[in-house]
Amino acid sequence: MLFRQMLREHLFLVLGYQLLLLVNIAAAIAYWPELRENIEAIPAVMKLIPSETLRDMVFMLEEQGYWAYFGIQQLFKGGGVAAMVAAAILGSLLIAREADNRTAEFLFSRPVSRTRLFLVRWLSGLLFVELPFVITTVAAWACSGLVDESLPFGMVMLAQLHLSLFVAAVFTVAATLSTFAEHQLKPALIVIGLMLLQLAIYMVKDLWNWSVYKTVDLDRLLPIEVGIYPWASAISFGVVILACLGVALWQIRRRDF
Amino acid sequence: MIEVHGVHKAYGEQEVLTGIELAVHDGEVFGFVGPNGAGKSTFLKCVLGIVRADAGEMKLGQGADVVDARRRPLEARRRIGYSPGETSLYQSLRADDFLRFALAHYPQADLAAGRALLERFGLPPRKRIKGFSHGMKRKLLLSQALACGAPVLMLDEPMEGLDPDARRTVEQLLVEAAAQGRTVFFSSHDLASVERICDRVAFLRGGRIMETGSIHDILARASRVLHLTFAHELATDKLPAREGWSWEGSGTRWRLHFEEDLPITLSRLEGLPLVGIRDGSGRLEDIFESLYGPEAPAHSTFEEVA
Numbered sequence: 351m352l353f354r355q356m357l358r359e360h361l362f363l364v365l366g367y368q369l370l371l372l373v374n375i376a377a378a379i380a381y382w383p384e385l386r387e388n389i390e391a392i393p394a395v396m397k398l399i400p401s402e403t404l405r406d407m408v409f410m411l412e413e414q415g416y417w418a419y420f421g422i423q424q425l426f427k428g429g430g431v432a433a434m435v436a437a438a439i440l441g442s443l444l445i446a447r448e449a450d451n452r453t454a455e456f457l458f459s460r461p462v463s464r465t466r467l468f469l470v471r472w473l474s475g476l477l478f479v480e481l482p483f484v485i486t487t488v489a490a491w492a493c494s495g496l497v498d499e500s501l502p503f504g505m506v507m508l509a510q511l512h513l514s515l516f517v518a519a520v521f522t523v524a525a526t527l528s529t530f531a532e533h534q535l536k537p538a539l540i541v542i543g544l545m546l547l548q549l550a551i552y553m554v555k556d557l558w559n560w561s562v563y564k565t566v567d568l569d570r571l572l573p574i575e576v577g578i579y580p581w582a583s584a585i586s587f588g589v590v591i592l593a594c595l596g597v598a599l600w601q602i603r604r605r606d607f
Numbered sequence: 608m609i610e611v612h613g614v615h616k617a618y619g620e621q622e623v624l625t626g627i628e629l630a631v632h633d634g635e636v637f638g639f640v641g642p643n644g645a646g647k648s649t650f651l652k653c654v655l656g657i658v659r660a661d662a663g664e665m666k667l668g669q670g671a672d673v674v675d676a677r678r679r680p681l682e683a684r685r686r687i688g689y690s691p692g693e694t695s696l697y698q699s700l701r702a703d704d705f706l707r708f709a710l711a712h713y714p715q716a717d718l719a720a721g722r723a724l725l726e727r728f729g730l731p732p733r734k735r736i737k738g739f740s741h742g743m744k745r746k747l748l749l750s751q752a753l754a755c756g757a758p759v760l761m762l763d764e765p766m767e768g769l770d771p772d773a774r775r776t777v778e779q780l781l782v783e784a785a786a787q788g789r790t791v792f793f794s795s796h797d798l799a800s801v802e803r804i805c806d807r808v809a810f811l812r813g814g815r816i817m818e819t820g821s822i823h824d825i826l827a828r829a830s831r832v833l834h835l836t837f838a839h840e841l842a843t844d845k846l847p848a849r850e851g852w853s854w855e856g857s858g859t860r861w862r863l864h865f866e867e868d869l870p871i872t873l874s875r876l877e878g879l880p881l882v883g884i885r886d887g888s889g890r891l892e893d894i895f896e897s898l899y900g901p902e903a904p905a906h907s908t909f910e911e912v913a
Contacts, residue, residue, distance in 0.1 A: 351711035358699060452695035456748075458657050459691060461684040461712045606658040 352467065356474040359447075360440065367436045368482035371428055375490045378423035382416065382497045389415070402555040410568050416499040421509065421571045424490050429513035430566055433483045434545055437517050440475045441524025442538035444468075445602065446531035454607040468602045472525055472595070479521050480514050508579060509571045515587040516566045520545065522591045526598040529605065608633050608673065608790055609654065609759060614663030616646075616653055616814075623649045624660070624814040631792055631807075633669055633758075636785045638801035638822075639794040640891075641811035642899045647794035648692050650811075651763050655689055656680030669758030669788065685714060688752035692763035692794070694744040696736050703732035706751055715756030724750035727776065741768040753780060760784055762793035766800050778804045802826075802891040812899060825894060832890075833863045833872065836883035849875065862887070 392412045399405045410418045445468070448454035458464065487510045494500055520541060527537030545562075552561035564570075565583035573580075614627040624646045631637040641647050652658035654665050654676055665676040668686055676683035696705065702725055710716035725732050728746040736744065745768045752760055760781070766774050774797070781791045782804050795801050801808055802822060809819040818825070840858045851866035865872045869886065876884075 351708055355697070355700075355708055358704075359697070452693050453697060455652070455657055455691045455693050456696065456709075459655050459684065459687075459689045460709070461681060463681050604659065607652075 352462070352470040353474050356471055356478075360443070360475075360478055363436075363440070364478045364482060367432070367479075368485065371432055371482055371486040372489065374428060374432065375424050375486055376493075378419075379490060379493055379497055382419060382499070385419070386415070386497075401553045403553045403558060406555070407568060410572065414568075414572055416494070417501060417505075417575060418568055418572060420490065420494070420501060420506070421568050424487055425509055425513045425571055426563075426567060428486060429483060429510075429517055430563060431549075433479060433513070433517045434520050435542055436482075437479045437521035438524045438538045438541035438545070439535070440479055441521040441526075442528050442531070442536070442541070443534050444471050444475055444525045444528045446528040446537060447534040449532050449607065450534040458607050464602050465599055468529070468599060472522070472598075475525065476518055476521055479517055483514065483517065484510060502575075505574055508574050512571065512574070512580060512584060513566055515584055515591075516562075519587040519590040519594075522594040522598075526594040526601070529598045529601040608666075608668060609637075609792055610664075610666045610673075611654070612664040614650065614653060614665060615661045616649055616658065617661055622814055624653065627663065627814075627816060629809060629816065629819065631790055633790055634785050634788045635806045636781055636791040636804050637793070638805035638808040639792065639811060640796075640798065640801060640808055640895065641794075645811040646814040647811055648763050649814075651689075651761050651792075651794065654761060655684060655687060667759050667790075669790070672758070685712075686757050686759050688713075688755040688757040688760045690745075690748040690752040690760075690762045690765055692767070694741055694748065694768070696739075696744055696747070698735070698737035700736050701733050702730050702736065702739075702747055705736060705747060706732075706754070709751035710755055713755040713757060717754050717756055721750050721754030724754055724780075728773065742770060742773065745769055746773060749777060749780075753784065758788070759790045760792065762791070764795060765793050766795055766797040774800060798891040798895055808891075810895075822891070826891065831865050831869070831872075832887040833865065833876075834883075834885040834887050835861045835863055835876070835879075835881060837861070838880040838882045841880075847875065847879070 389412055392408055396405050396408055399408060407418075407422055411422070445454075448457050457467070460467075487506065491501060491503060491506045524537050524541045527540060528534075531537050548561045548563055551557045552563035552567070558564050565580070565586070570580040570583060609629065609631040611627055611629040614624055615622070616624040627646075627650055639647050639650070649658055653660040654667065656676065660677060663677070665683075666673050667676055667683055668674055672686075674682040674686065697708075700708065703722065706721045706725065707718065710718055710721060722732065725747070728743075728750060730739075730743055730746055730750070736747070739747065745765070749762070749765055752762060762781075765777055765781075769777065778800055781793070785791045785806075805822050807819065807821050808825065810817045837859045841861070843854065846854050846861065853864045855862040855864070863872070863876075873884075
């Protein structure tokens with residue numbers, strides 16, 4: 351019942367997010383044949399790209415072809431930007447929305463423990479963020495044949511798992527802030543602001559090692575093709591998720607509504 | 608039953624509840640009365656565990672089935688049908704969906720009874736809550752509280768926003784619930800309803816219970832009051848002073864508290880430029896006025912005022 355209530359509340363938001371992801375990747379795949387035909391011209395235009403980080407990405411595109419393109423378009427852009435924003439918003443709404451809409455008094459008067467209530471909402475929210483992302487990746491993998499490309503499914507799913515962990519960490523940070531917040535979108539604004547700052551840092555090559563986006567960029571994703579999974583980054587995402595869950599559960603148990 | 612000892616709650620330096628002591632029995636309708644900000648809603652939230660009490664004991668249940676609400680808040684909430692004072696609800700839900708959501712976690716909930724209550728209140732079950740008026744939302748909240756099957760009903764301002772017909776229906780439902788052995792505890796500013804259906808009442812002020820007692824005893828012990836309207840404004844020194852009399856008010860409207868028989872008092876008022884007299888003796892509203900009106904002493908007990 352708690353899950354159904356969450357679904358009712360967020361259905362249109364989730365559908366909109368799913369649509370956005372699908373449109374983004376559909377446009378990207380449709381553009382690939384044209385880019386593939388002109389890939390030899392890339393070095394000529396690289397000098398025009400202002401960011402060294404972006405130049406590196408384009409260089410990898412030239413080297414690795416469709417796998418790098420897929421990684422940039424679906425995983426780095428779809429997961430690192432679109433899914434990140436969705437995760438920040440849905441995480442932010444998790445508890446703060448109840449406080450902001452003054453429905454918390456009713457919700458927390460139900461005979462359900464706060465731990466269970468939070469965990470059900472957290473899992474539901476995580477599902478709403480991750481499922482459209484996974485569906486889009488699978489759809490993109492399946493549609494690759496339309497542009498005469500193919501990628502090993504296992505490799506794509508491992509890369510997807512890595513990005514999913516990243517998105518789950520962002521979602522959990524926002525959800526944790528939500529347990530403290532009175533305004534439903536304040537945690538989202540904080541998280542999105544910080545992540546945009548991280549993206550800006552990533553674009554400066556001298557600083558990019560200080561950005562969380564370094565943990566999900568092509569340097570981490572492309573080696574999955576040869577069986578090198580970025581365990582260190584994945585474990586750090588897991589640690590962030592568990593630490594944030596601990597703080598969130600401590601806060602939700604002691605908070606007055 | 609609800610049994611509460613020494614419940615304290617403070618927000619920072621501000622004490623909201625200071626040592627609440629209460630005992631409400633099975634099958635009793637109990638009114639919780641006090642001005643805005645007295646701590647009524649905070650007390651209800653403390654019992655439910657929505658707000659954490661800083662100290663005190665709280666037990667509730669029915670018969671031998673009693674739980675400690677501070678140590679086992681989840682078990683306590685299973686035994687409480689709660690209607691919050693706040694009527695903000697999930698706007699996108701239909702009334703029937705809301706009812707199912709509200710009752711989902713109560714072991715003894717009766718969805719059919721809830722639907723019957725919606726019908727009795729005239730609430731359309733397929734209509735979305737965003738189209739409901741304040742009073743309709745109040746009825747919806749009361750329906751789920753009554754239908755959850757819990758032995759204790761805790762209702763925060765259940766009459767607020769209701770029309771007179773609906774108030775009478777709610778009064779009847781609460782009396783019926785008590786007759787079934789359920790404990791009915793509600794906060795209210797509607798003193799007429801409190802007077803009509805409560806077995807006992809507690810007066811709260813500044814987070815402290817000033818008086819608890821049966822309605823009958825409180826009304827019997829209350830001072831006798833006449834509401835007087837004069838043809839022109841009178842100063843205090845122009846009002847007659849007698850032993851056992853005290854005056855409250857100003858201008859043309861005054862309240863006279865007296866102890867002797869009414870005819871004697873009326874005869875003593877002859878000669879004054881009166882244009883209106885109303886007997887307010889033995890009404891809860893006047894007791895409330897005495898306890899919480901502008902002339903009430905800051906920290907008086909009921910006995911002192913009466």
